[in-house]
Structures are given as structure tokens and as C-alpha cells.
Amino acid sequence: MIMERGQALLLPVSPLFIIVSLVGAVVLSMLLGLAQALWLPDVLAVCIFFWGIHQPRRVGMAIAFILGLWMDVQQSSLMGQHALCYVLLNYFAYNMHRRLLWFPIKEQMIQILPFFILADALGLLIRMSTGDDFPGWSLLLVPFLETMLWPAANFILLAPQRRAHDPDANRPL
Amino acid sequence: MALDSLDRSPPPFFRVGFAPLTKLIFFGTLSLILMYGDKQLQFTQPIRAGLSTLVMPVQWLVLQPGHALTYIGKHFQSLAQAQKELEAAQLKALLQSASSQQVAQLQIENQNLRQLMGLQNKLASESQVAEVLFDVPDPYNQRIVIDKGSIQNIVLGSPVIDAGGVVGQVTRVYPLSAEVTLLTDRDQSIPVLNSRTGARNITSGDILMGVPSIELKFVPASADVKEGDVLTTSGIDGVYPAGLMVGRISHIERRVDISFARIHAVPLAELKGRHILVLQPTGAQPVAKGKTP
Numbered sequence: 001m002i003m004e005r006g007q008a009l010l011l012p013v014s015p016l017f018i019i020v021s022l023v024g025a026v027v028l029s030m031l032l033g034l035a036q037a038l039w040l041p042d043v044l045a046v047c048i049f050f051w052g053i054h055q056p057r058r059v060g061m062a063i064a065f066i067l068g069l070w071m072d073v074q075q076s077s078l079m080g081q082h083a084l085c086y087v088l089l090n091y092f093a094y095n096m097h098r099r100l101l102w103f104p105i106k107e108q109m110i111q112i113l114p115f116f117i118l119a120d121a122l123g124l125l126i127r128m129s130t131g132d133d134f135p136g137w138s139l140l141l142v143p144f145l146e147t148m149l150w151p152a153a154n155f156i157l158l159a160p161q162r163r164a165h166d167p168d169a170n171r172p173l
Numbered sequence: 174m175a176l177d178s179l180d181r182s183p184p185p186f187f188r189v190g191f192a193p194l195t196k197l198i199f200f201g202t203l204s205l206i207l208m209y210g211d212k213q214l215q216f217t218q219p220i221r222a223g224l225s226t227l228v229m230p231v232q233w234l235v236l237q238p239g240h241a242l243t244y245i246g247k248h249f250q251s252l253a254q255a256q257k258e259l260e261a262a263q264l265k266a267l268l269q270s271a272s273s274q275q276v277a278q279l280q281i282e283n284q285n286l287r288q289l290m291g292l293q294n295k296l297a298s299e300s301q302v303a304e305v306l307f308d309v310p311d312p313y314n315q316r317i318v319i320d321k322g323s324i325q326n327i328v329l330g331s332p333v334i335d336a337g338g339v340v341g342q343v344t345r346v347y348p349l350s351a352e353v354t355l356l357t358d359r360d361q362s363i364p365v366l367n368s369r370t371g372a373r374n375i376t377s378g379d380i381l382m383g384v385p386s387i388e389l390k391f392v393p394a395s396a397d398v399k400e401g402d403v404l405t406t407s408g409i410d411g412v413y414p415a416g417l418m419v420g421r422i423s424h425i426e427r428r429v430d431i432s433f434a435r436i437h438a439v440p441l442a443e444l445k446g447r448h449i450l451v452l453q454p455t456g457a458q459p460v461a462k463g464k465t466p
Binding site: 026027030031033034036038057060061062064065068069070073074075076077078079080081083084087088091094095126127130132133135136139 | 200227314318352
């Protein structure tokens with residue numbers, strides 16, 4: 001097992017936690033959608049990308065596709081628009097999952113930014129090509145904010161795996 | 174430390190599943206087919222309706238904390254505020270009472286006149302009160318979701334109004350909910366009548382300086398239109414009943430190089446409260462058997 005120096009050994013991931021985190025991200029996305037602000041990041045996209053990097057054999061393109069359809073119906077956007085973006089993000093995540101984790105968080109963020117830009121641009125392109133108007137310039141903030149969420153995602157979504165493998169009375173977590 | 178307590182495990186030699194590129198092509202093609210079907214062929218409505226029955230309960234749950242907060246906020250609203258609102262409502266009712274008392278008499282008179290002229294009697298629009306659940310989060314269009322659907326006999330194309338005027342039209346019907354496209358959506362059109370001049374026009378949604386508004390289409394630059402003119406539904410489309418308030422002309426731009434004037438109006442629908450009225454489309458209503466000429 002080859003790992004970067006100084007990286008913590010992680011406990012095996014609990015499938016239940018992956019499900020809970022994805023459901024949580026869906027609910028959070030629905031809540032953020034109610035705010036009607038263009039610049040709010042797509043939390044679900046970050047979550048799908050994160051699990052695509054860390055657990056590519058558990059969270060694959062099928063899950064990304066189904067969650068995308070869910071968001072399409074909920075946001076009443078074009079059927080398949082979110083699905084295509086999430087599937088593409090998951091594919092990029094799969095392709096870089098062996099390489100990305102060798103870098104510190106800041107360098108990871110620089111590397112993932114282009115993929116979020118690409119996914120959001122694809123969504124915009126799809127809507128513009130079907131004859132919709134450009135919704136506003138604050139849309140350009142979205143991929144940057146999504147990248148800013150990466151450290152938070154690392155902190156929250158890996159927290160259960162960072163616990164000690166043999167908890168005792170002095171070290172409950 | 175046992176090895177099975179570590180996250181890193183080697184990938185399986187066998188049963189690795191399809192190649193990622195194969196999966197990408199499969200799901201990508203599926204998405205493209207769905208998008209094309211949604212935009213051009215409209216065959217995705219059953220999928221949407223099916224999925225929406227799963228999405229709506231979750232959406233309902235997500236909305237509850239917000240509703241609870243509003244409820245608590247209202248509960249602790251000051252007494253003075255409530256009394257002021259009551260006073261305003263009573264005043265409004267008083268002002269409306271004169272005209273509403275005449276309505277019954279006018280209806281009878283109208284019916285007699287119509288019979289005299291041999292016109293068919295249109296029934297008064299049936300209506301249902303619905304609650305606005307939320308604004309659709311999609312930034313590309315202007316829609317709201319209401320809590321009544323095909324189970325409560327909401328029909329596709331029904332006009333939707335509120336206290337101020339026409340809100341829009343039902344454009345998607347699910348079993349338990351429906352989507353209303355607002356008049357300010359760029360794909361939504363409504364035939365209107367300028368109540369001052371009697372000129373008939375058609376509108377579509379437009380965004381004027383960042384504010385959603387409605388634009389009067391194909392009005393000659395020389396037409397008699399003034400700022401402040403009130404637009405009402407003309408009733409010739411078989412969807413909207415005649416005489417509903419639509420908007421007030423707010424902005425007129427006549428340019429020499431274009432033969433049409435650019436005319437914008439602000440919608441009169443308030444969309445402040447949580448309730449709206451869904452009417453039956455006039456074309457779908459049963460027509461009362463009158464004396465045919």
C-alpha cells in the first residue's frame with residue numbers, strides 16, 4: 001500500500017454514510033434552490049464528485065444519472081440536463097481518482113476547478129442551445145464556489161473515516 | 174491493526190464491470206435522448222409525472238421548517254399590525270360591496286340580453302383555490318408550483334389569477350401538483366385588450382433592466398398607446414375569460430429604424446399571498462344550452 005507521507009490512515013467507509021450524505025446533499029440542494037439565487041453552488045455536484053474521487057466503485061455514473069434526473073424533475077429544468085452534468089463530473093472524477101489524492105488540498109482544488117467550470121458551462125450551453133436567455137453573470141461564480149466547498153467536503157465527508165480504529169474510554173472518537 | 178480496518182483495498186481483478194468510457198457514452202446518450210424528447214417530442218411527461226410523485230413528498234418535507242418559522246413569526250406579530258390589516262380588509266370589502274351587489278342583477282340582465290340576441294350563454298368560470306408551494310429553482314424560466322394536480326381536476330392550460338390579476342397558465346400537470354408559467358416567462362403569451370383604446374395585442378414575457386415584465390408584441394410605432402394604459406384579457410383565445418387584469422403599460426420606446434414600438438408593461442398580479450385561483454379554461458367549459466338562432 002503506497003500512500004503519501006503524513007496522510008491519515010482511514011477507516012473503511014460505511015455505505016450507509018454515503019447514502020446519508022447523498023440524501024443530505026439532495027435536501028440541501030432543494031433548500032438552496034428555494035433561495036432563488038443564481039450564484040449558489042450545486043452542493044450535490046460537489047458531493048457526487050467527492051465520492052467519485054474517494055469511492056469510485058461505490059458511487060458511479062448510474063447513481064449520478066439518477067440523482068441528476070431527480071434534480072431535473074425537482075427544478076423543472078430540461079429532462080437530462082443535470083443528469084448529463086453529474087455523469088460527466090463522475091467520469092472525470094473516476095479518471096483522476098488515483099492521481100488527485102496525492103496532492104495537498106489546495107493543489108487538489110486547482111485541479112478540480114476546470115471540471116466544475118466545464119460541467120457548469122455544459123449546463124449553460126444546453127439551456128442556451130434550447131433557446132433560453134442567459135440568466136445572469138453571477139452564474140459565473142458557481143464553479144469557483146463549488147471548488148471552495150472542497151475542503152469542507154473533505155472535512156465533513158471523511159470525518160467518520162478519521163475516527164480511531166480502536167476507540168476506548170480516553171479516546172471515544 | 175488488522176488490514177480490514179483500512180479503507181485502501183486493491184481493485185478487483187475480475188468483475189470490474191463496464192469500462193468508464195462505455196458507461197459515460199451510455200448515460201450521456203440516454204441524457205441526450207431525454208433532452209431531445211423533452212424539448213421536441215414531449216414524451217418525457219410520464220417519466221416526469223412518475224418521478225414527481227417521489228419528489229413532491231420530499232419537497233413538502235423540505236418546505237416544512239420554513240413554513241413553521243413563518244407561522245411562528247405570524248403568531249407573534251403585534252396586535253396593532255393585525256388590527257390594521259383587519260381594518261384595511263374591511264374597508265376593501267366595503268368598497269367592493271357596492272359593485273358585488275350589482276353583479277347578480279347584471280348577470281340576469283346580461284343573460285336576458287344574450288337570449289334576446291340569440292347568443293350562447295357561457296357558464297361562469299369554475300375555480301379552485303390552490304396554494305403556491307415554491308418558485309421553481311430553474312434560473313432560466315419563471316414558474317411556480319402549486320399544491321393541486323390532476324387528482325384535484327386541474328387541467329393543462331388553465332388560467333391562474335390572484336387578487337391583482339392574471340398570474341399565468343398551468344403548463345405541467347402532475348398527480349399532486351402543477352406548474353404555473355408566469356406571464357413574465359419568455360415563452361408565455363397572452364392575448365390582451367387595451368382597455369382605453371380597445372386595441373387587441375399579444376404579449377410575451379421579457380426582462381427589462383433586470384426586472385421581469387411583459388412585452389407587447391407587434392404594435393406599430395404609430396399606435397395609440399400611452400404609459401399607464403391598463404391591459405385586460407380579451408377573451409378571444411378560448412382560454413382566459415375576458416376582462417381579467419393583466420398589466421399596466423410602464424415603458425414605451427419608439428425608434429425610427431424599427432416599424433414596431435418596444436412596449437413593456439408591469440404585471441398587475443401581486444403574488445404576495447400564498448393562495449391563487451385556478452380557473453377552468455373557457456374553451457373546456459360546458460356551454461349552457463341556450464336558444465340557438
